[in-house]
Amino acid sequence: MSEWTCAGPSTEPAYDPSDPQSGRALVNYHLRELGIGETHLVRAGEHGLRYCRTLVPEGIGVCRAYVLTEAAWPEGAELCVTVSWSPTAELCRNHTTGAIPTGAVEHWRQRIAATAQALRSVGFVVEPSHVRYSPVYHSDADLVVYRMPEGVPARRAPAAADWALTEPVPPNHQRRSWTYPERSPEDIVIQALRDAGLHAYHYEDPLPSGRVGARSITQTVWPPEADRCTWLTWWPHPTFVRDPGTGLLPDGAAQHWRDSLERIREVLTGAGLTLRTRARPWHPDTDEEVHYLAYRVPRG
Template sequence: MTTTEPVYDPADLRSGRALVNYQLVQLGIGESWVYGVSEHGQRTARHVVPADVGVCRAYVLTEAAWPDGAELCVTVSWTPDTALRRDYQKGKFPAGATEHWQERVAATACALESLGYVVESSGGSSLHYHYDAGLLVSRLCEGATPREALPDAAWALPKPVPPNHQERIWRYADRSPEHVVRDVVRKAGWRWFDDDPQAPDGRGAHPITQMVWPPEAKRCTWVT
């Protein structure tokens, strides 16, 4: 477990993830690993997660999806406490799951805001469809103004896009955002990275968290 606060280097996006993960642990809502040596001389690693509040993890996010004026930005996922997660065999939730989701997501946002971060939640996250809730967490440059929050109704799609409890992957008939964009790029006459990895002007499409999808988007991908 890291005992000193990581230094953020804007040139290395992973350092932003490391910093926020460290701070999540300090706030009592992040995960950590405790390393040691057993009585037999073998190295050990113990996974430690907070009790009763769920667990948060920070992830790297491409700068292409950062809010304007951000000098650091990551996504943070919150996963419910083990005892309050969906029962996959029965397809049901235990008593108190809804309140746990609502209260802990709000508490997580408040905890991060107390450190000076701007926190945006996705209205598209729901315990009835998703495994976890997502938060967009950024630190703005001096003088930058946070963008206006959208109402939850802005994400009111007829049904959630994959992955979710009902559809864990994109079915072939639906085709993932990456497949759809690949065909568009080819029709435009551009090279696709999968066709020729050595091509200097090859394009590629990558999955991107639904946290940064525009409201009501049915598909979204990141093209490089």
């Protein structure tokens, strides 16, 4: 049987702005090289079998990068991901009893700060999170990690007083779900769309305006003024989807995109929500779907 070898790239992988996974791969490479990420090993066995194993750092927890929709990127960023840090197993919250090991809170504080410092040392911008990540509330902590074009300064991180919320939102260890009369961000958005006839109850029933879905997104990337925020995705009606064989768009696709997206924006802004998306326009020539952050600003 052969020796274990690293399955990851041995040199910094190229970043392709058109491929979201390449940004994730780049940051994961640096996490591994910094000694705070996962190392994936492989070796060949008999009869064509291939064995895999994953190593994580000892005693400091482990970091993993995840793709983040461009709708949530800081303005001007050329690359952005979230990095999730998980504590070392010995200092994890006991999910049966809820007990927090001695030293866990300090472990979180030190390692989140050390993770941010390590990523800054290789050229990334890491914003301090306003969310009070702690084993009292969470199983892991998220950081926004991004890179600006050369010579372009990073945005100013919002001040503590800029944030509409000071407590972690559900689900967390203290609040498993939103409780009546509160409503989750996803419920608020989907109900507004459903009332306007823009959201079907079943995936199999596409509406003339296309399909819309809402899912939760880490509070770390919520706009500071928001008290509710969700990740909204729109897909065109199947009639106007690109032909997989020829790569051509059906007639009327561009108009379908314009009409449907304008109607969605009209309905949600009318319901008191704000939509935020990437600076680069969405278009059927280059995109298969459209992403927004849909959020609510509390009334003063």
